[in-house]
Amino acid sequence: xxxxxxxxxxxxxxxxxxxxxxxxxxxxxxxxxxxxxxxxxxxxxxxxxxxxxxxxxxxxxxxxxxxxxxxxxxxxxxxxxxxxxxxxxxxxxxxxxxxxxxxxxxxxxxxxxxxxxxxxxxxxxxxxxxxxxxxxxxxxxxxxxxxxxxxxxxxxxxxxxxxxxxxxxxxxxxxxxxxxxxxxxxxxxxxxxxxxxxxxxxxxxxxxxxxxxxxxxxxxxxxxxxxxxxxxxxxxxxxxxxxxxxxxxxxxxxxxxxxxxxxxxxxxxxxxxxxx
Amino acid sequence: xxxxxxxxxxxxxxxxxxxxxxxxxxxxxxxxxxxxxxxxxxxxxxxxxxxxxxxxxxxxxxxxxxxxxxxxxxxxxxxxxxxxxxxxxxxxxxxxxxxxxxxxxxxxxxxxxxxxxxxxxxxxxxxxxxxxxxxxxxxxxxxxxxxxxxxxxxxxxxxxxxxxxxxxxxxxxxxxxxxxxxxxxxxxxxxxxxxxxxxxxxxxxx
Numbered sequence: 001x002x003x004x005x006x007x008x009x010x011x012x013x014x015x016x017x018x019x020x021x022x023x024x025x026x027x028x029x030x031x032x033x034x035x036x037x038x039x040x041x042x043x044x045x046x047x048x049x050x051x052x053x054x055x056x057x058x059x060x061x062x063x064x065x066x067x068x069x070x071x072x073x074x075x076x077x078x079x080x081x082x083x084x085x086x087x088x089x090x091x092x093x094x095x096x097x098x099x100x101x102x103x104x105x106x107x108x109x110x111x112x113x114x115x116x117x118x119x120x121x122x123x124x125x126x127x128x129x130x131x132x133x134x135x136x137x138x139x140x141x142x143x144x145x146x147x148x149x150x151x152x153x154x155x156x157x158x159x160x161x162x163x164x165x166x167x168x169x170x171x172x173x174x175x176x177x178x179x180x181x182x183x184x185x186x187x188x189x190x191x192x193x194x195x196x197x198x199x200x201x202x203x204x205x206x207x208x209x210x211x212x213x214x215x216x217x218x219x220x221x222x223x224x225x226x227x228x229x230x231x232x233x234x235x236x237x238x239x240x241x242x243x244x245x246x247x248x249x250x251x252x253x254x255x256x257x258x259x260x261x262x263x264x265x266x267x268x269x270x271x272x273x274x275x276x
Numbered sequence: 277x278x279x280x281x282x283x284x285x286x287x288x289x290x291x292x293x294x295x296x297x298x299x300x301x302x303x304x305x306x307x308x309x310x311x312x313x314x315x316x317x318x319x320x321x322x323x324x325x326x327x328x329x330x331x332x333x334x335x336x337x338x339x340x341x342x343x344x345x346x347x348x349x350x351x352x353x354x355x356x357x358x359x360x361x362x363x364x365x366x367x368x369x370x371x372x373x374x375x376x377x378x379x380x381x382x383x384x385x386x387x388x389x390x391x392x393x394x395x396x397x398x399x400x401x402x403x404x405x406x407x408x409x410x411x412x413x414x415x416x417x418x419x420x421x422x423x424x425x426x427x428x429x430x431x432x433x434x435x436x437x438x439x440x441x442x443x444x445x446x447x448x449x450x451x452x453x454x455x456x457x458x459x460x461x462x463x464x465x466x467x468x469x470x471x472x473x474x475x476x477x478x479x480x481x482x
Contacts, residue, residue, distance in 0.1 A: 236387070237390075248470060273437050276391060276393070276437060
């Protein structure tokens with residue numbers, strides 16, 4: 001499961017590449033070059049038709065396999081397509097939701113969250129089949145049967161209100177991160193503050209990773225009532241700044257061209273200043 | 277043994293994170309210059325509660341803590357370094373100028389660079405002799421103007437906060453206002469444009 005990232009942990013690559021070279025490398029006989037190229041195209045958001053086509057083709061790669069039957073290149077290609085943001089990738093990413101590799105399904109769900117295409121809602125809902133009872137740990141693996149966090153977040157981001165009754169039970173899922181994702185989606189779909197408040201409560205949890213997750217969720221849903229709780233959370237300032245930026249942007253959404261500042265926006269900016 | 281020495285010993289002997297926080301808080305409250313090295317050392321204990329208490333204590337001591345703060349910046353621990361820079365920024369002694377310039381431009385840790393950028397805007401310029409003041413102010417402004425081009429939005433954000441404060445200085449104002457206008461027109465991040473708007477609303481009153 002992917003950790004929310006703060007810029008402190010970004011590692012810059014030293015290997016020089018051009019968009020053309022990276023696109024060509026996706027078909028290299030050297031599998032490690034393919035894997036790296038897919039990551040690189042996403043990292044630098046290369047939006048050329050050639051790159052998108054090559055990445056979509058890489059979603060069906062059979063050459064690069066792990067010992068456990070995973071598809072490393074497909075994972076990276078799926079992640080890159082989300083970052084690049086071309087809607088042409090949607091059908092191929094939806095197909096990846098049925099891949100045998102958990103991490104390919106997870107990457108596809110995360111990218112479908114970014115692309116926000118309504119056509120992904122039904123296939124994503126199918127991954128919730130069986131409800132909480134089916135959402136158990138896979139024996140011997142560090143993950144559940146499906147990438148529930150990513151699926152719940154994607155359904156929330158897409159605005160799939162028809163998924164609401166499927167999502168709600170996941171608020172009681174035993175894994176706290178899944179609970180967070182469910183609350184996040186429920187808030188987005190129902191706009192009910194009780195779900196935002198549940199995430200605020202997680203900011204007091206003793207687990208730092210979980211506090212970071214909740215910060216990310218609150219930023220993503222732009223829950224403005226959480227501003228002070230975010231600023232006071234015991235988490236690194238970089239994470240708090242990113243969360244408050246999310247709140248701020250939710251305040252600025254309506255006035256896209258002629259930006260103007262609401263009182264809430266000014267309050268959030270003052271909190272951000274105090275975290276520098 | 278003086279009271280302060282006892283308080284210093286309590287910091288050394290603290291055997292849990294919570295006791296460490298309490299010990300540093302008590303030492304900071306003593307407002308004794310003898311406590312300075314211990315307070316600075318507590319930045320490196322990976323104990324945010326203790327570090328925040330030490331920042332507050334050192335900031336209250338003010339100028340007298342500046343030489344030791346400057347000499348004891350931890351080059352190997354960016355967490356500790358960020359607390360040092362934050363303290364220097366909060367005290368605002370212009371002897372920190374060179375350290376803040378270097379940290380804002382070259383540190384690898386964004387948290388250090390943000391603290392330094394903000395600090396460059398809040399130095400107490402009147403403490404510099406008039407002959408050095410103008411050059412120092414321009415150096416700070418130029419450094420912040422350069423940071424407004426950084427690829428990291430949070431660095432640009434901190435640069436705006438610093439520049440907003442520097443815009444109080446009459447001979448810097450027009451360069452800063454010009455850059456704010458450019459950023460409002462061209463910055464890709466809505467949050468950054470919002471911060472520019474706020475800065476403009478403050479600086480237009482001056």
